[in-house]
Amino acid sequence: MLNNIAALLDSGAVAAVGDYESIATANGTGSSGVITFSSIPSTYKHIQIRYIARSTSGADGFITLNGSTSASRRHWVSGDGSSAGAASDALGYVVPTAGSSDAANIMGVGVIDILDYADTNKNKVTRTLGGIDRNGSGYVILFSGLWITTSAISSLSITAASGSWNTATTFALYGVK
């Protein structure tokens, strides 16, 4: 299904884009901490994940590309309501979510873009705009994630740091032509 409209598809910048399609949607079950999009076609230029998420235990999720978490790295800049900071480490946690310690009904929210996801000449980079506000605490964050692999992304998993994705969790995968 193609939509030929000029639209703003990027999580931050304005982009003149034509087609934007829904590839798949996955909802939390309350009994699994892993959501996987498999058999992702290479027919798009970019992919985007839009989500609200909450774990039954610890907050946040990490991304696995093509079944491998090796050689990942992330940099981020964030604000917690009083100060801003930036850091990096060798982890793939680029999916800010709510967890069991958050008040009921509060969800993490975000948009993750993976540009040129099927290009076999480039390492893969994820870009996250996400956060969680708890009415008195919380944070907003920009992640840049790096995966040292030039393989086209054909499967992508989002795994809770601990516990399961609750039933209000939704991850929706879109393709941008």
Added chain:
Amino acid sequence: MAKTYEPIATTTLGSVASSVTFSSITGTYTDLLLVIAVKQSGTPQRWTSIRLNSDSGTNYSYTSLEGNGSTAGSYRESNQTRGAINFKTSPTDWGQNTVHFQNYSNTTTFKSWISRGDAAAQGPVAIAGLYRSTSAITSMLITLEGSGQNFDTGSTFTLYGIKAA
């Protein structure tokens, strides 16, 4: 077959206005995306804010991250009657931003938004916002914080719907 991504409504101000409202938002889509390009007609400078479902209770909060060209900072407001979605503009500086409302029509979670914006004289900003209501979002009132300030002529407001498979 329904479109995945389409404009729901758009408004371009032909004269200054204190607010813009999108009402009768249906539950047809999965997410909403609000795209605005605005500036104020006067001072003092104000954040752009939103009120949902005509709810004027103190049910809004947000956390921001911003940079001004020399330092980065973060700010928060809680228990507000509106929530910020973009940085301060001015009579000479436009601000643009995109505000994402994921799963806006579910009735089991509080509604969150994530916003990425900028104001020409202020810098970039990212905002995580919270509306403590499980009601589906059916209307949006976009204003400037405080009172007595207006959006200037030419300010644009467009609401898109995104529909997942």
